[in-house]
Structure formats: structure tokens, C-alpha cells
Amino acid sequence: xxxxKTKRMxxxxxxxxxxxxxxxxxxxxxxxxxxxxEIAELAGVSKPLVYLYLNSKEDLFTACIRREATALxxxxxxxxxTDLPADRQLWDGLRAFFAHTAQHPDAWSVLHLQARTHxxxxxxxxxxxxxxxxxFVTQLIAAAAREAHRNPHLPEREVAGLAEALVGAAExxxxxxxxxxxxTARQAATTLMNFAWSGLGDLMAGRRWSPPGEExxxxxxx
Amino acid sequence: xxxxKTKRMxxxxxxxxxxxxxxxxxxxxxxxxxxxxEIAELAGVSKPLVYLYLNSKEDLFTACIRREATALxxxxxxxxxTDLPADRQLWDGLRAFFAHTAQHPDAWSVLHLQARTHxxxxxxxxxxxxxxxxxFVTQLIAAAAREAHRNPHLPEREVAGLAEALVGAAExxxxxxxxxxxxTARQAATTLMNFAWSGLGDLMAGRRWSPPGEExxxxxxx
Numbered sequence: 001x002x003x004x005k006t007k008r009m010x011x012x013x014x015x016x017x018x019x020x021x022x023x024x025x026x027x028x029x030x031x032x033x034x035x036x037x038e039i040a041e042l043a044g045v046s047k048p049l050v051y052l053y054l055n056s057k058e059d060l061f062t063a064c065i066r067r068e069a070t071a072l073x074x075x076x077x078x079x080x081x082t083d084l085p086a087d088r089q090l091w092d093g094l095r096a097f098f099a100h101t102a103q104h105p106d107a108w109s110v111l112h113l114q115a116r117t118h119x120x121x122x123x124x125x126x127x128x129x130x131x132x133x134x135x136f137v138t139q140l141i142a143a144a145a146r147e148a149h150r151n152p153h154l155p156e157r158e159v160a161g162l163a164e165a166l167v168g169a170a171e172x173x174x175x176x177x178x179x180x181x182x183x184t185a186r187q188a189a190t191t192l193m194n195f196a197w198s199g200l201g202d203l204m205a206g207r208r209w210s211p212p213g214e215e216x217x218x219x220x221x222x
Numbered sequence: 223x224x225x226x227k228t229k230r231m232x233x234x235x236x237x238x239x240x241x242x243x244x245x246x247x248x249x250x251x252x253x254x255x256x257x258x259x260e261i262a263e264l265a266g267v268s269k270p271l272v273y274l275y276l277n278s279k280e281d282l283f284t285a286c287i288r289r290e291a292t293a294l295x296x297x298x299x300x301x302x303x304t305d306l307p308a309d310r311q312l313w314d315g316l317r318a319f320f321a322h323t324a325q326h327p328d329a330w331s332v333l334h335l336q337a338r339t340h341x342x343x344x345x346x347x348x349x350x351x352x353x354x355x356x357x358f359v360t361q362l363i364a365a366a367a368r369e370a371h372r373n374p375h376l377p378e379r380e381v382a383g384l385a386e387a388l389v390g391a392a393e394x395x396x397x398x399x400x401x402x403x404x405x406t407a408r409q410a411a412t413t414l415m416n417f418a419w420s421g422l423g424d425l426m427a428g429r430r431w432s433p434p435g436e437e438x439x440x441x442x443x444x
């Protein structure tokens with residue numbers, strides 16, 4: 001292993017290669033089963049160099065979570081143009097989300113499954129990213145409510161609840177799509193858009209569902 | 223501690239008391255921080271008796287997950303009458319779900335947060351419960367599609383995707399509702415019903431959302 005040459009490449013490039021190898025290994029093997037030997041070999045570097053650069057398995061895993069969380073949030077935000085109508089923004093955002101999770105299944109496994117399963121410190125890293133996405137979706141739904149023809153009087157709290165529901169649905173569907181043979185990113189985005197937008201669209205148009213035989217429910221979470 | 227009397231009460235009753243204390247402690251303190259001393263004290267028994275009955279902290283936690291998962295699935299199933307129309311079944315199921323998670327916030331914290339965060343063995347216990355609920359919701363959506371006036375031709379795979387989306391939305395919303403002051407179970411159920419049913423209702427009526435300027439998307443996940 002001492003024979004591995006590491007001088008030629010800048011540290012930043014080497015680190016990204018180590019992270020690439022780590023995300024793949026953590027995503028496919030799971031955090032516990034993944035070994036630093038395997039990660040070093042896949043990255044084409046010596047194990048001491050991985051420890052020198054990333055310090056420990058815990059720190060390497062945290063670096064993976066941060067890099068992949070940042071990349072996912074950036075991909076969703078880059079997919080959306082805030083000058084377009086709200087349903088178009090949601091559709092573009094969902095396509096960007098499902099395209100990214102489908103193209104980077106190991107990264108999604110690290111974020112959605114591994115990071116949540118191996119202790120509170122890692123889980124907190126993912127929670128920070130999730131909060132950012134919930135805030136983004138909350139603003140999108142609030143903007144949609146403002147631009148609706150009929151003022152739907154959606155209380156702030158209900159908008160927050162809808163954003164939580166939408167993000168939870170997207171997370172669940174991405175995990176399912178990646179685990180199910182033959183489901184494309186576009187199909188997953190379409191399923192969720194049909195589910196979410198028609199429902200949100202009805203709300204924006206002032207049409208609420210109400211239980212059979214009961215008065216229409218007004219301002220349910222105000 | 224040797225002075226605690228344990229003879230009078232049958233083992234099954236004692237065990238339930240220990241589990242009550244454990245769910246409360248794990249739910250409020252988190253799995254790592256929860257101590258067996260605290261659980262024993264809250265249950266009004268000696269620590270050796272907890273170990274005698276439940277063996278270890280890991281086994282005690284597993285017993286909590288199993289008991290609470292079974293109770294949650296039973297509550298949802300008991301809330302639904304399968305002879306009623308599909309939207310009524312969904313509404314009843316959602317009300318039962320949010321009522322149960324609101325009334326048992328520590329149990330929901332154990333299932334949704336703690337069990338997923340502290341290793342694959344515990345996470346697998348919760349996955350088994352989740353699969354049961356997804357199957358239940360899948361059957362409900364499939365039944366709704368069958369009873370819709372216009373045959374909506376929902377492919378089996380899209381029904382599965384919708385069920386995943388709905389369960390993910392409910393999980394996310396329950397965690398948010400329990401963490402947000404003043405959100406009632408009925409409000410959470412209403413928010414999700416408005417979100418989910420109007421969307422599903424449009425699908426059942428053959429109305430699909432389609433991107434602006436594109437052909438309506440047909441059979442997106444067939």
C-alpha cells in the first residue's frame with residue numbers, strides 16, 4: 001500500500017474521489033458493514049491517506065452526508081424557475097428531485113436510510129437538509145395560494161402541514177422507486193404530481209373535501 | 223431496591239407496566255440516553271426484575287417497538303369499516319391514525335424516530351409494521367379505483383406508488399403535528415384528506431394533471 005502514489009493529485013480532488021468511493025460503499029453495504037479498507041481500495045488510495053484526509057469513519061460518513069445533502073438541495077433548486085406558475089414549479093421540482101435520487105441511488109440510500117439509522121448525530125445532519133426542502137416547498141405552496149384566482153384562505157399552519165405531507169410523500173416514493181425495478185424518475189414524479197397537485201389544486205380553487213353527511217370543514221388548521 | 227415487593231402482581235401485568243415506563247422513557251429521552259434505572263423506577267420495580275423479565279435494554283426496546291407497532295396497526299384497522307365508500311374508509315383510517323399518534327406521542331416517537339435511528343435490527347421491526355400499513359392502503363386505493371364511476375385504468379404499479387406516497391405523507395405529518403403546539407389529530411387528518419383525497423379523487427374520475435404545453439400523461443407508471 002505504501003507504493004500507491006498520491007503526490008500528483010491535489011488534495012481536494014483526492015478527497016472527492018474518497019467521498020465518491022465512500023458514498024458508494026456506505027450506500028450499498030450499509031454504514032456498519034462498510035470497511036475503510038474497501039473504501040480506500042475503491043478510491044485507489046492507501047487507507048492511512050483516507051484517515052489522514054478524513055480523520056475517521058464517522059467523519060468520513062458525516063462528510064458524505066453533507067456533500068450529498070447539499071447536492072440534492074442544489075439539484076432541486078436549480079430545477080425550479082420561480083417566475084413560472086406554481087404547478088409548473090412543483091412539477092419541475094419533483095422531476096429534479098426524482099431524477100437526482102434515481103441517478104444517485106447510493107447517495108439517496110446514505111441520506112434517507114443510512115444517515116437516519118446510525119445515531120442521532122448523523123440523523124441531525126439529514127434533518128437540517130430536510131428542513132431546507134420543507135421551507136422551499138412551504139414557500140412554493142404559499143405562492144401558489146397567493147396566485148390562485150379564488151383566494152383560498154389557506155392558514156399558514158395548513159400550508160406548513162401540506163409541505164410536510166408533500167415532502168414525506170416524496171421521500172417515501174423515492175425510496176420505493178429506487179427499490180422497484182423499472183420505475184423511472186419521470187413516472188415517480190408524475191404519480192406524485194397527480195396525487196399532490198390535483199389535491200392542492202382543488203384546495204387552491206377553494207374546493208375542500210368534507211366527510212359524508214357533515215358540514216364542509218372550514219379552516220381546518222387555523 | 224431489594225425492598226420492592228413484586229409478588230402480588232402477575233408477571234404479564236408487571237411486564238406491561240415495564241413496557242409503559244420504557245416507551246415513555248425511550249420516547250422522551252431517546253434510546254441512548256434512557257437508563258434502565260429510570261425505567262425501573264418509573265415502573266415501580268427493581269432494576270434486576272426488569273432484566274429478569276425483559277433480558278436487556280435492546281430486548282426491552284424491541285418489545286416496546288413490537289407492542290406499539292401492533293397497537294398502531296390495530297387502531298387504524300379498527301377505525302375502518304370496509305363496507306363503506308373508499309373516501310369514507312380513508313377518512314376514518316386517517317382519523318384513527320392521527321388520533322392514535324396524538325394520544326401516544328411517546329409511542330410514535332419510538333416508532334418513527336427512535337427505532338429508525340438506532341440500528342438496522344430495530345429499523346427492521348418498524349419496516350415490518352410499515353409494510354402492513356402500505357398493504358392496507360394499497361388495497362383501499364385499489365378498491366376505490368374499482369368502485370369509481372369512470373374506470374380510471376390505474377395500473378397496479380401506480381396504485382402501489384400512491385400508497386407509498388400517502389403513507390409517507392401521513393408519517394411526516396404525524397411527526398410535525400406532534401411537534402407543533404395546538405395542531406389537533408382532526409386537523410392533521412383533515413389536511414391530509416384534503417391533500418390526498420382530492421388528488422386521488424381526481425385520478426379516480428379520470429382527471430390527470432399534465433404539464434403545461436404537453437400532452438396529458440397517460441398511464442404514467444404501467
